[in-house]
Amino acid sequence: MKVLIVEDDPLHRSYLHEAVRAALPECDTVLEAENGHVGEVQARQSRAEHVVMDLQMSERNGIEAARTIWRERPDTKILFWSNYSDEAYVRGVARIVPEGATYGYVLKSTSDERLKLALRGVFIESQCVIDREVRGIQQKSLGTAHGLSDAEYEILVDVALGLTDKAIAQRKKLSLRSVQNRLQQLYEKLDVYEDPGNGPEGWYNLRMRAVAVALLRKVLNASALERGERELRSARGN
Amino acid sequence: MKVLIVEDDPLHRSYLHEAVRAALPECDTVLEAENGHVGEVQARQSRAEHVVMDLQMSERNGIEAARTIWRERPDTKILFWSNYSDEAYVRGVARIVPEGATYGYVLKSTSDERLKLALRGVFIESQCVIDREVRGIQQKSLGTAHGLSDAEYEILVDVALGLTDKAIAQRKKLSLRSVQNRLQQLYEKLDVYEDPGNGPEGWYNLRMRAVAVALLRKVLNASALERGERELRSARGN
DNA sequence: GCAAAATTTGCGGGTTCCCGCAAGACAAGA
DNA sequence: TCTTGTCTTGCGGGAACCCGCAAATTTTGC
Numbered sequence: 050m051k052v053l054i055v056e057d058d059p060l061h062r063s064y065l066h067e068a069v070r071a072a073l074p075e076c077d078t079v080l081e082a083e084n085g086h087v088g089e090v091q092a093r094q095s096r097a098e099h100v101v102m103d104l105q106m107s108e109r110n111g112i113e114a115a116r117t118i119w120r121e122r123p124d125t126k127i128l129f130w131s132n133y134s135d136e137a138y139v140r141g142v143a144r145i146v147p148e149g150a151t152y153g154y155v156l157k158s159t160s161d162e163r164l165k166l167a168l169r170g171v172f173i174e175s176q177c178v179i180d181r182e183v184r185g186i187q188q189k190s191l192g193t194a195h196g197l198s199d200a201e202y203e204i205l206v207d208v209a210l211g212l213t214d215k216a217i218a219q220r221k222k223l224s225l226r227s228v229q230n231r232l233q234q235l236y237e238k239l240d241v242y243e244d245p246g247n248g249p250e251g252w253y254n255l256r257m258r259a260v261a262v263a264l265l266r267k268v269l270n271a272s273a274l275e276r277g278e279r280e281l282r283s284a285r286g287n
Numbered sequence: 288m289k290v291l292i293v294e295d296d297p298l299h300r301s302y303l304h305e306a307v308r309a310a311l312p313e314c315d316t317v318l319e320a321e322n323g324h325v326g327e328v329q330a331r332q333s334r335a336e337h338v339v340m341d342l343q344m345s346e347r348n349g350i351e352a353a354r355t356i357w358r359e360r361p362d363t364k365i366l367f368w369s370n371y372s373d374e375a376y377v378r379g380v381a382r383i384v385p386e387g388a389t390y391g392y393v394l395k396s397t398s399d400e401r402l403k404l405a406l407r408g409v410f411i412e413s414q415c416v417i418d419r420e421v422r423g424i425q426q427k428s429l430g431t432a433h434g435l436s437d438a439e440y441e442i443l444v445d446v447a448l449g450l451t452d453k454a455i456a457q458r459k460k461l462s463l464r465s466v467q468n469r470l471q472q473l474y475e476k477l478d479v480y481e482d483p484g485n486g487p488e489g490w491y492n493l494r495m496r497a498v499a500v501a502l503l504r505k506v507l508n509a510s511a512l513e514r515g516e517r518e519l520r521s522a523r524g525n
Numbered sequence: 526g527c528a529a530a531a532t533t534t535g536c537g538g539g540t541t542c543c544c545g546c547a548a549g550a551c552a553a554g555a
Numbered sequence: 556t557c558t559t560g561t562c563t564t565g566c567g568g569g570a571a572c573c574c575g576c577a578a579a580t581t582t583t584g585c
Contacts, residue, residue, distance in 0.1 A: 058370075058395070060298045132296075157296070211479075211496025213571070224534050229573070236573090241449075254541080255573070257495060258449025264512055271509070274502055452542070462564050467543070474543090492571080493543070 052172070053080045053097040055088035055114060056130070057106040061157070065101055065130070072165035073172065085109030092118045092125070099172045104131040104138050110272050112138070116145040123147040128171045129154045130164075134183045135267035136190050140202065141276070143187070153178035190268075197238060197268065204231045206277040209260045209269055220284070235259050239266075290410070291318045291335040293326035293352060294368070295344040299395070303339055303368070310403035311410065323347030330356045330363070337410045342369040342376050348510050350376070354383040366391040366409045368402075372421045373505035374428050378440065379514070381425070391416035428506075435476060435506065442469045444515040447498045447507055458522070473497050477504075 052069050056062045062081055069079055080095055082088035086109045092100060100118065104111035115127055127150075129142060134156060146152055153171040155164060159180060170178040179187070190196045197205065207217045218228045236242065236255050239262045263269040290307050294300045304317055318333055320326035324347045330338060338356065342349035353365050365388075367380060372394060384390055391409040393402060397418060408416040417425070428434045435443065445455045456466045474480065474493050477500045501507040 060302055064298055208492075208495060209499060211491045211493075211499040213490040213492045215571085216490040226535065226574095227533050230533075232572090233574070252451045252454040253449045254446075254451045254494070255449075256492070257446060257498065260495065260498070261447060261449040261512065261516075264509055265516060267509075271502055271505075274499065278499075278503060464564055464566090465562080468563075470542090471544070 050076045050099065050172075051078045051080065051095055051097040052076050052099045052101065053082065053088065053091055053095060054101045055082045055085065055091075055106075055111065056101070056103040057083050057108075058103075059083075061103070068161065068164050069101070069168060072168040075173075085111060085114035088114045089117050093121065096122075098122070098125055100125060100127045101168075102127055102129050104129060104142075105133070105272060110275075112141045112145060112272070112276070115142070119145065119147050119150060123150055125150075126171050126175070127152045128167060128178070130157060131155075132157045133267075134180070134186050135270050136186050137267060137270040137273040139183060139186045140190060141273060151175045151177055154183045155180045156182060197235070201231060201235050201238065202268075204228065205235055205259070205263055205269065206273065208232070208235075208256060209263070209274060210277050210281055212281075232256070232259075239263060239268075288314045288337065288410075289316045289318065289333055289335040290314050290337045290339065291320065291326065291329055291333060292339045293320045293323065293329075293344075293349065294339070294341040295321050295346075296341075297321075299341070306399065306402050307339070307406060310406040313411075323349060323352035326352045327355050331359065334360075336360070336363055338363060338365045339406075340365055340367050342367060342380075343371070343510060348513075350379045350383060350510070350514070353380075357383065357385050357388060361385040361388055364389050364409050364413070366393065366405060366416070368393055368395060370395045371505075372418070372424050373508050374424050375505060375508040375511040377421060377424045378428060379511060389413045389415055392421045393418045394420060435473070439469060439473050439476065440506075442466065443473055443497070443501055443507065444511065446470070446473075446494060447501070447512060448515050448519055450519075470494070470497075477501060477506075 050073070052073065054062060054065050054069070056065060062083070066079055066081065069076060080091055080097060082091045084106045088100075088102070091097070102111045102115055111129060111131070115129070118125055118127070129152065131138060131154070139154070142152075142154060151171060153167050155167045155178065167178040170176040203221070204217065207220065212220070214225055214228050214232070218225045221228065236259055239259045241253060241255050241258045241262060260269065288311070290311065292300060292303050292307070294303060300319055300321070304319065307314060307317055318329055318335060320329045322344045326338075326340070327347075329335070340349045340353055349367060349369070353367070356363055356365070367390065369376060369392070377392070380390075380392060389409060391405050393405045393416065405416040408414040441459070442455065445458065450458070452463055452466050452470070456463045459466065474497055477497045479491060479493050479496045479500060498507065
């Protein structure tokens with residue numbers, strides 16, 4: 050049994066190495082990669098079926114890497130190991146998990162014990178192991194309360210990339226008005242209309258404010274933006 | 288001699304502890320704090336004059352913590368130790384360094400050797416030690432080429448928070464037109480006018496696009512936004 | 526299969542944004 | 556003092572945004 054570790058921080062990498070050794074005696078080789086690119090190559094060459102993946106690496110982040118790995122071998126078992134549980138990451142992971150794949154998502158702040166349980170759970174027992182806190186975010190992002198639907202989220206990303214309503218309409222094959230409707234839903238869900246009276250009358254540019262709020266709430270983050278930008282550029286052959 | 292370590296990752300914290308012990312034999316006590324809040328309190332209580340500070344912690348990030356520490360004791364020597372050299376961080380640090388204070392900024396990716404040199408340089412020799420790469424960002428952000436002036440940067444933050452032109456004008460005590468002028472400068476410096484022909488004619492909402500580009504280039508980041516938001520809310524007594 | 530609910534679309538208008546043009550304001554230098 | 560350059564401000568207009576209203580369409584639930 051082979052395990053591939055993709056993680057850019059050397060300290061964390063060796064810590065993980067140790068944890069894998071301890072938790073999985075049946076594992077005979079442990080490979081390491083220091084960023085997403087190398088990770089993809091390693092996974093391809095070694096045919097490793099078990100991967101521990103950091104999100105948020107420079108070069109190429111974990112979500113991108115996981116996607117290409119899963120595209121090539123959808124039965125690969127991946128345990129995501131991240132510092133943060135930003136909604137943007139959780140959503141990003143959820144959106145690339147292939148049908149029926151087994152994966153896990155644990156935070157770096159969890160105990161040794163839990164990490165080892167997760168390793169065994171995902172790699173040996175083929176369970177999906179999701180950290181409590183991450184699970185919380187997942188739920189919340191589904192709860193209609195202030196959770197965004199996929200449609201709304203997509204619009205949000207397009208707006209955040211700086212596209213005009215017209216451009217979005219074209220991209221999404223919708224009418225201008227529909228895009229604006231979606232935007233209005235967004236504005237409501239993101240509470241953009243707050244106006245704490247005082248000062249400059251709380252005048253907000255709704256479009257910008259929505260994105261700002263999303264960023265502050267971690268519904269969006271830099272890596273989601275980068276993904277969007279890349280898709281945008283490739284979508285128009287560039 | 289006392290050294291205070293403020294860092295939320297346990298692995299990095301113990302690594303730092305080790306490094307301090309090794310590099311500074313004259314140091315008799317090493318204190319640790321796991322986030323900015325605790326760091327501030329510790330600094331106040333222990334009267335430590337030497338601090339190693341992570342940026343990007345949950346709870347309260349390093350820049351905030353450093354600012355309050357320096358506000359209370361401007362002669363404190365602080366070595367920033369960060370994963371990233373985002374322009375937003377570099378700018379954030381630069382903007383809070385008191386007149387004549389000694390500080391350092393090294394990346395987590397630098398070698399043990401360099402870290403130890405930096406520790407000695409800042410704490411013992413009272414030199415300012417700035418990592419090569421960080422220095423590069425500093426320079427670039429000054430170079431008039433595509434570096435933003437402070438005025439432009441401020442406007443950028445305001446826009447990114449979602450304020451309207453009018454609100455910004457009021458806040459900055461400028462006329463509407465002046466704000467818009469500054470915005471136009473921003474648009475040029477950030478290359479917002481690119482339009483790779485194909486697709487939906489590359490239609491951008493300039494205001495949003497400028498922010499998107501700034502985020503992608505790390506001129507802005509989430510923590511800069513949070514700072515802005517906090518200032519905004521406090522500015523109008525809220 | 527049909528009615529209720531949710532989405533999509535068009536229209537119209539009020540507001541904000543983006544920006545060219547040109548007239549003051551202010552500082553530096555000949 | 557006069558010139559030159561940079562910065563600010565006002566005016567005006569075209570484009571984009573925000574959104575209420577209502578008809579057309581699709582989806583959902585029974």
